[in-house]
Amino acid sequence: MFWPWSGPVVLLIWIYLCCGLEGRTQGRSGSGEWTPWGAWSGCSSTCGQGASVRSRRCLRIPQELVCGGDSHQYRLCRLSECPSGAMPFRELQCALYNNRPVLGSQATYQWVPFYGAPNLCDLNCLAEGHTFYYTFGRVLDGTPCGPDSEGLCINGRCLTAGCDGVLGSGAHEDHCGQCGGRNGSCLFVRRVFSEASPPLGQSHGYWNVTLIPTGARHVRVTDRSRNYLALMGSDGRYVFNGDWAIDWPGAFEVAGTQVHYSRTRDHVESLWAVGPTGEDLYLQVLFQEPNPGIEFEFWLPRDAYYALQSHRSPLRQPQTREVEVGPQEAASAWTKPALSFPGPSLPREQPSDTESCQPCPGAKGRTQRLLHYCRSDFVFRARVLARLRVGEETRYDIQVQHSYKNWTPLERREFLWAPGTCPCPLLAPRAEYLVAAQRHINYEGTLDRLLLPHAGYARPWTPREDARIQEVARRCPQAAPLG
DSSP: OOOTTHHHHHHHHHHHHHHHHHHHHHTOOOBOEEOOOOOOOOOSOSSSEEEEEEEOOEEOOTTSBOOSSOSEEEEEEEOSOOOTTOOOHHHHHHHTTTTOOOTTSSOOOOEEEOOOSSOTTEEEEEETTSSOEEEEEEOOTTEESSTTOSOEEETTEEEOBOTTSBBTOOOOBOTTSOBTOOSOSEEEEEEEEOOOSOGGGOSSEEEEEEEEOTTOEEEEEEEESSSEEEEEOTTSOEEESOTTOOOOSEEEEETTEEEEEEEOTTSEEEEEEOOOOSSOEEEEEEESSOOOOEEEEEEEEGGGHHHHHTOOOGGGOOOOOOOOOOHHHHHOTTSOOOOOOOSOOOOOEEEOOOTTOOOOOOOOSHHHHHHHHHHOSEEEEEEEEEEEEETTEEEEEEEEEEEEEESSOOOSEEEEEEESSSOSSOOOTTOEEEEEEEEEEOTTSOOEEEEOOTTOEEEEOOHHHHHHHHHHHHHOSSOOOOO
């Protein structure tokens, strides 16, 4: 069937569609695409710090908008320190105009940098011996903004480098230490240690507050009492306020970071560290009065959170001792009052001197191994970190590597006690042993310790010893938990 008016209708539809498509093409709002970034250029300086640049091009058709973003990117580059006597970059640029006529006259001057002008990224130079300066345009890219500035001048603007090294990027590290991150790779720990008084009826002494695990960042601790905070390193030695001696406030280098410790007249103590900590630290409190609450917080890598959760070990509590405060500390007007406790003196920690100790007979043989394993509460492999003499006893600071048998859970760090100043067996620091130990709780219930008895079992660890103890575990008459 033929419609006489179908031709004009088809023509009108064709014109409408064409005009519509043309209008859409002309009004297209898309933008072009950037090419990949080119290689970084060499540094703008031959020593000290400068800038390098890389560029990219925008590919677009005439109907497209220009690409969003910058076509050039600058990053900070650091080279070896400039030799003494080298002319600074800005001073060199001013010196290029020495003895050249300026200001429309034939007068010449010697020029030095001038930093009092509004824009530090202009080449503002002061005429030596005169009271005026002249602006010779912009400084070259990579020129420091000022004598003590971290920023560099780029295209007439003073830019500082982000954590990615790119000038003006604004990128910064999150609390986890990730550049440009959003705190997703770590956890925030904020707690209050609220033990109201020394536990187990103790009148005074050191008590563990928390483990600060390896990798902790932005550590902050606050105490508002007459008690004293103390910090111990992973080697068992105190960083400050340990061994019954109170230190002056200040900065302490430990665990690869700087710990700042302060104490005010109104009995407020605090410590803080940026981190990250390169080893475990142990926060303790030295009791003098009931505890109103010790606040602490830090950011932890996720894989370090388990170490914090499992830290509170009753076996690691040090023995309480009498506090001795030096006369200078007691006389200080802005420190907490000196500690004074009645009663007899308690043993103090001293470095262990074992040069006069006699050799110990070793516990050898399958029968001895079986006997010690079955009668012990704990059998474990441990690395000795430190050895100290406490009164007539020896205390080892150990790191538990593996537990074969445990009456209660063992933490990664424990104290192992041995009777006598020349205990048998004698363990050497930095060595690893396979140890059979007992849990010792005294009659009063004030001591709960991990004890290596006299003539107990402690053998240097080897793969062969490991296989032997595994065999003994299967032969023990009583069921012995493994793992």
